[in-house]
Amino acid sequence: MSIDTDTARRVAKLARIRVEDEALPALASEFNTILGFIEQLQEVDVEGVEPMTGVTPMHLKRREDVVTDGSQPEKVLANAPDAREGFFAVPKVVE
């Protein structure tokens, strides 16, 4: 499996990270190094093995279905780059 610059561009887009066109070949090359390393996994016989979902066998605890938190909008917004009138503010999303 080899990654070309188009695939690198697509992955960057999916990850929502801007990568300039001139940086794409180097990025694709790094991906190929890493994926080449990962490729070893294809040698392993995994027939009949279930993918691991949790490393320690335990049941998730349940709690009472009650409200335990809330009513602190100032704290929630305290670190926002742009907060107005009790809301997070972002650029226009609909025309």
Next chain:
Amino acid sequence: MTELTKLTIAGARDALRRGEITSTELTDALNAAVDGGDKLNAYAHKTPEIAARQAEAADARLKAGDAPDLCGIPLGIKDLFCTEGTASQAASRILDGFKPQYESTVTTQLFRDGAVMLGKLNMDEFAMGSSNETSAYGAAVNPWRGEDGVDLTPGGSSGGSAAAVAADLCLGATGTDTGGSIRQPAAFTGITGIKPTYGRCSRFGIIAFASSLDQAGPMTRDVRDAAIMLRAMSGHDPKDSTSADIAVPDFEAMLTGDIRGKVIGIPREYHVDGMPGEIEALWTRGTEMLRDAGALIRDISLPHTKYALPAYYVIAPAEASSNLARYDGVRFGHRAKLAQGDGITEMYEKTRAEGFGPEVQRRIMVGTYVLSAGFYDAYYNRARKVRALIKRDFDQVFAEGVDAILTPATPSSAFGLGAMKDADPVQMYLNDVFTVTVNLAGLPGISVPAGLDHKGLPLGLQLIGRPWEEGDLLNTAYALEQAAGFVSKPEKWW
């Protein structure tokens, strides 16, 4: 009396309780040492006012009697832990200015016991790195130096924690370990570091990297201090559903040094190609030390060891790509300046390109790729199956009566800052070849300093234990520590 900054946690605790010193004196001495250690770049954010306040409160508690072990003990906190009102930015530009409105459970418990926070410690960005060089603060520097005087890495990702403990800029520090990030820096700086069983410490309030692998743990001058600090950090937390509701024993009380009859496994697959002869020799010496202490040595096989790093470099980036999706410039941290006409997608893309460093970007994108349609089965599901096999390898040797496994901690001693600059990313990943299996299997692992190499730099040995048996593991480590008698300290140059 030993110089205040050089005290162990146990030594300081006893002196505080006897009234020979006060936490305020101790904290003043450490604050001064922190200020004098700027060349090491171990602290990213110093908090002397908080420390002074906590020390005063601790002194009052000590005076009243019945103070917990950590009461009045000055610690450093890795920048990955959210500390209320104090910058916590995972050494990333994307969390520039972020001051959490809440406290991580681990630091809550440390402060409950009266610990004093000296500051936030440098690390690799989002704990992704093995040399501290991916930090937005610049690399922390190892207090140890070779004969040539070149600046060395303290390892990573908990490099600031390791440098601070080794250079006497705190009595102990918190670290986190996703693939070796406590144990490798501990080995590079001649200190002790334990990653407990997955689920032992709550992950609440620890900035997430790879949630199925991340665990917090202590980094200390010796095994006893690790036992003391781990006890305070451990325990069930309703805010982390993966934290185990299992009683936390008094680990320190389990340090008898008696390991007669314990079965120590020596895994043949850890003899990797190109391993320096010094590391092999150290491993052999460690094996002999444990045998001399009465342990039974057994050759064992962990056949899937070779596939641990490749599996890790699918699973960890996959989880990271999901966890780090939250950094979008909306709720906290950095937001890029936008150009006329830029919409929300441009905001995300520019913010993340500016905020994340190259290694973090690389891992997010690798994770995105292995989770994308068409590759999920071939990479991600296959890696999770291999992970199950790696865990099964350990389950089998433990079922056959092995109590602990001895391996080297790292494939080399500390290397020069900048030495890996032109290497491909995979070369750096190989640092974790001995430690990463332990995270994949969720086991406890501890690095104990065991000797010096020909350059005079510390080397560590790793012991791997059964799940939830950190007490037994610490005791084996204690026996190894006593036999190794490692007392070297870096010569002060900073």
